[in-house]
Amino acid sequence: MKKIWSIGLNTFKESFRKKMMYILLVFALIVIGASKFFGFLTAEEELKMIKDVSFSTIEFFGALMAIFGSLYAISTEIERKTIYTLLTKPISRSDFVLGKFFGMAMILLVNFILISLFFIGLLIFKHSPPDIDVLKTLVLIFVELIMISSITLSLGTFSSDAFNVICSFFLYIVGHLTSYGRELVERTENVILKGLGDMLYTILPNYENFNIRDKVVVGVSVNWAYVGNTVLYGVLYIAIALFIALYFFERREI
Amino acid sequence: MRRKAWPYLLIGILLFLPLGIVQIRVDYERKVQDLESNLVLMPGQMAGSLVLGGFKGLAADLLWLNMEEYWHTGQHYKMLPLLETVSWLQPNYILVWSIGGWHMAYNIYAEVKDPNEKQFWYDQGIKFLKKGISYNPDKYDLYFELGWTYYNKGKDYPNAVAMLEKAIKFPHPEYVNDVLAHAYEKNGQIDKAIKEWEYIRDNFVTFVPVAERMLFNLKTKGTTIPKENKD
Amino acid sequence: MSIISTRDLTKIYVLGKNREVVGLNRANLEVNEGEIFGILGPNGSGKTTCLKLLLGILFPTSGEAEILGRPPYDTEMKKQVGFLPENPYYYDYLNGPELLTFYGNLFNIDHGLLARRIDHLLELVELNDARRLALRHYSKGMLERIGLAASLVNDPRILILDEPTTGLDPIGCRDTRNLLLKLKGQGKTILLSSHFLSEVERVCDRIAIFHRGNLLATGTLAELNARYQADNLEDLFVKTISVFDNPETGQPGAAQ
Numbered sequence: 001m002k003k004i005w006s007i008g009l010n011t012f013k014e015s016f017r018k019k020m021m022y023i024l025l026v027f028a029l030i031v032i033g034a035s036k037f038f039g040f041l042t043a044e045e046e047l048k049m050i051k052d053v054s055f056s057t058i059e060f061f062g063a064l065m066a067i068f069g070s071l072y073a074i075s076t077e078i079e080r081k082t083i084y085t086l087l088t089k090p091i092s093r094s095d096f097v098l099g100k101f102f103g104m105a106m107i108l109l110v111n112f113i114l115i116s117l118f119f120i121g122l123l124i125f126k127h128s129p130p131d132i133d134v135l136k137t138l139v140l141i142f143v144e145l146i147m148i149s150s151i152t153l154s155l156g157t158f159s160s161d162a163f164n165v166i167c168s169f170f171l172y173i174v175g176h177l178t179s180y181g182r183e184l185v186e187r188t189e190n191v192i193l194k195g196l197g198d199m200l201y202t203i204l205p206n207y208e209n210f211n212i213r214d215k216v217v218v219g220v221s222v223n224w225a226y227v228g229n230t231v232l233y234g235v236l237y238i239a240i241a242l243f244i245a246l247y248f249f250e251r252r253e254i
Numbered sequence: 255m256r257r258k259a260w261p262y263l264l265i266g267i268l269l270f271l272p273l274g275i276v277q278i279r280v281d282y283e284r285k286v287q288d289l290e291s292n293l294v295l296m297p298g299q300m301a302g303s304l305v306l307g308g309f310k311g312l313a314a315d316l317l318w319l320n321m322e323e324y325w326h327t328g329q330h331y332k333m334l335p336l337l338e339t340v341s342w343l344q345p346n347y348i349l350v351w352s353i354g355g356w357h358m359a360y361n362i363y364a365e366v367k368d369p370n371e372k373q374f375w376y377d378q379g380i381k382f383l384k385k386g387i388s389y390n391p392d393k394y395d396l397y398f399e400l401g402w403t404y405y406n407k408g409k410d411y412p413n414a415v416a417m418l419e420k421a422i423k424f425p426h427p428e429y430v431n432d433v434l435a436h437a438y439e440k441n442g443q444i445d446k447a448i449k450e451w452e453y454i455r456d457n458f459v460t461f462v463p464v465a466e467r468m469l470f471n472l473k474t475k476g477t478t479i480p481k482e483n484k485d
Numbered sequence: 486m487s488i489i490s491t492r493d494l495t496k497i498y499v500l501g502k503n504r505e506v507v508g509l510n511r512a513n514l515e516v517n518e519g520e521i522f523g524i525l526g527p528n529g530s531g532k533t534t535c536l537k538l539l540l541g542i543l544f545p546t547s548g549e550a551e552i553l554g555r556p557p558y559d560t561e562m563k564k565q566v567g568f569l570p571e572n573p574y575y576y577d578y579l580n581g582p583e584l585l586t587f588y589g590n591l592f593n594i595d596h597g598l599l600a601r602r603i604d605h606l607l608e609l610v611e612l613n614d615a616r617r618l619a620l621r622h623y624s625k626g627m628l629e630r631i632g633l634a635a636s637l638v639n640d641p642r643i644l645i646l647d648e649p650t651t652g653l654d655p656i657g658c659r660d661t662r663n664l665l666l667k668l669k670g671q672g673k674t675i676l677l678s679s680h681f682l683s684e685v686e687r688v689c690d691r692i693a694i695f696h697r698g699n700l701l702a703t704g705t706l707a708e709l710n711a712r713y714q715a716d717n718l719e720d721l722f723v724k725t726i727s728v729f730d731n732p733e734t735g736q737p738g739a740a741q
Contacts, residue, residue, distance in 0.1 A: 202270060229279045
């Protein structure tokens with residue numbers, strides 16, 4: 001465990017050198033800050049605007065951070081050959097992969113907290129302190145980001161950076177549309193198509209599960225059972241992605 | 255000579271089973287809590303998501319701003335497609351429906367000269383509010399808006415009463431009962447009006463003086479409105 | 486007592502359809518405890534492949550490799566091994582002590598002991614003055630030296646070095662040589678690969694000669710010189726390779 005922590009901490013510290021993260025962070029803060037300037041709306045409309053913009057921004061920029069951060073996590077170590085020294089130390093290949101994952105999770109957590117605090121500060125400034133539903137929405141977005149990160153990390157254990165980035169973005173888009181796809185498939189008569197559709201629905205990452213924004217911004221509440229189930233979904237999917245990563249990395253020659 | 259890796263793959267694949275089960279639960283909760291109820295009713299949701307992904311809300315806000323711009327510059331007809339689109343993207347946003355209905359039945363109604371056109375816009379407003387209710391059937395807001403429009407604009411008291419009676423079934427502010435009581439009276443249901451005022455008097459502290467006055471007038475004169483001020 | 490051994494260790498690289506390259510062909514190697522063993526050969530002869538197979542970075546197509554009787558992926562075994570890769574490259578935003586601390590933490594070494602050892606190692610490789618300097622400002626020679634320190638952070642029983650003198654000036658080479666002899670004096674076993682014949686000559690107890698993935702000869706310099714009737718290492722080198730290339734005539738000629 002201590003070894004995983006060491007590698008994770010090292011990965012985390014290394015991210016401070018990555019300019020990409022700073023750029024994304026600053027952009028996210030600018031966009032959220034800009035939402036304040038729609039001052040000619042009524043208070044209710046303005047608040048909805050701020051929430052809409054902020055949630056979407058946190059999710060979108062968070063996804064970019066998750067993908068780009070995890071993309072190079074393993075491949076740079078291989079390219080720069082720092083991995084040779086690491087793998088000849090008494091750490092298993094699993095330690096390495098899990099260490100990278102925790103490092104990425106820490107990076108995302110720190111950035112996520114920064115952006116969220118800014119958003120919450122803005123809400124407080126507008127005399128509308130965040131209620132529990134806002135926090136639920138944020139929790140779900142965070143779990144979604146970790147899930148995206150774990151998938152990209154997993155892809156990185158066996159594919160090139162180019163393939164990885166295309167695949168990750170593709171899955172991000174498709175993952176938001178899976179429920180619609182399923183609706184379409186459910187209306188067909190073809191049993192084979194239905195079976196295939198169900199299988200795809202289970203295998204593909206259903207990012208829409210984490211989206212309760214549409215309801216929360218108009219003041220509809222979502223219960224904890226839903227949040228709990230969705231977090232469980234995220235955790236299971238992350239576990240699957242990591243096991244697959246461990247499988248491929250264990251067999252990888254460097 | 256390498257460590258056995260296949261157990262990892264096996265576990266990873268086996269985990270899809272509990273994942274599928276959890277997904278079923280999540281889908282169920284999404285239906286029950288109305289997080290995706292509009293899929294079947296509104297292909298617009300699908301198109302909206304396809305194009306905008308998580309930015310649906312943002313798009314709706316921007317279109318709303320546009321609509322307000324048109325309102326302030328008096329371009330009423332241009333407001334309509336925007337109202338349709340915003341309500342299409344975010345059907346749970348009550349404000350869209352209530353303001354939309356208000357614009358149609360009141361503001362545009364006032365702007366047009368031809369009586370037939372006026373009637374058209376009143377009908378449009380009613381239709382719009384009814385559509386809003388179909389997506390938000392568990393909130394008092396739009397029942398009240400529709401009821402008020404029937405009562406105040408259309409003088410359609412039977413329908414007003416019907417809507418307001420629905421509104422009070424859900425958590426609502428006190429003035430809804432007030433309007434209902436007046437609607438009963440206008441609809442000729444004096445007994446019900448009295449009952450409603452009594453309810454108001456017994457439950458809403460701030461309304462007690464008003465309620466008492468109304469009850470006094472109803473019981474003694476049969477109307478709450480003095481002869482000179484009758485509409 | 487052989488502390489590192491390989492049995493018919495083979496690695497075939499598959500580069501595409503019907504294209505295979507033999508990285509290592511049935512190598513049988515035995516390294517005894519306490520000796521400095523050098524593996525020589527031109528580039529592409531299989532030296533690095535052999536080391537990578539021993540360390541578990543590559544997986545053999547067939548055959549076995551063992552260190553301390555354990556397979557290459559064994560983490561317990563790795564606690565007693567130190568490795569210096571060719572052209573080492575490290576996390577360049579760290580400085581010397583930070584790098585050594587990071588690696589040290591992977592061994593579960595006691596903090597106090599680790600700190601003292603790091604001080605000692607930095608002295609040993611003469612990088613004490615550059616303690617605060619980030620690795621990205623290091624010269625090539627400095628990187629080699631910090632790499633050596635990193636490979637010693639766990640006070641390993643076995644040291645494996647891939648081309649340890651690449652990029653070092655003659656003084657650096659001499660210092661490394663002396664250090665290796667000193668480490669041998671402490672009872673450590675050292676396996677190194679190199680194509681600098683003069684260095685190998687001065688330091689190694691026994692050597693192995695590789696050529697095109699084949700282990701051609703193993704033994705002390707004296708034994709091999711006698712066997713191949715060579716005068717010095719360079720001569721030995723040439724003769725063993727030509728025997729391999731032309732087994733009938735034993736003459737240097739067109740390679741098969």
